[in-house]
Amino acid sequence: MAGNPRNGRPYRRLVDWLRAQRLPCWLCGRDIGYDLDPRHPLSFTLDHLEPVSKRPDLLLAKENARAAHRRCNSSRGNRTTTQPKTAPQRASRRW
Numbered sequence: 559m560a561g562n563p564r565n566g567r568p569y570r571r572l573v574d575w576l577r578a579q580r581l582p583c584w585l586c587g588r589d590i591g592y593d594l595d596p597r598h599p600l601s602f603t604l605d606h607l608e609p610v611s612k613r614p615d616l617l618l619a620k621e622n623a624r625a626a627h628r629r630c631n632s633s634r635g636n637r638t639t640t641q642p643k644t645a646p647q648r649a650s651r652r653w
C-alpha cells in the first residue's frame with residue numbers, strides 16, 4: 559500500500575494551506591465546519607477541480623485545489639464508491 563501520494567508530506571502541506579484560508583465550499587457556497595470532526599459530512603475536505611483520476615499531475619497543484627464539504631465532495635465525483643441507483647427515471651417521459 560505504499561506510494562499513495564495523498565499520504566505524502568507535500569499533500570498534507572497542500573491540505574493545510576487550503577484549510578488555513580477558511581474558504582466556503584466551492585460546490586455549494588456555504589461555510590465549512592473547519593473545526594468539525596473530519597468524518598462529519600460538513601467538515602472540510604480538499605477537492606480537486608480536475609479529478610485526480612484524469613489529471614494525476616495536478617494532485618499537488620494549488621490552482622487545482624478547492625475547499626469542499628465532505629458531503630459535497632463525495633456526492634460530486636468519486637463514483638468508485640458503491641452508490642445505490644435510487645434516482646427516479648423521469649427523463650424518458652416525454653413521448
Ligand SMILES: [Zn+2]
Pocket residue numbers: 583584585586587588626627630
Ligand atoms: Zn458544500
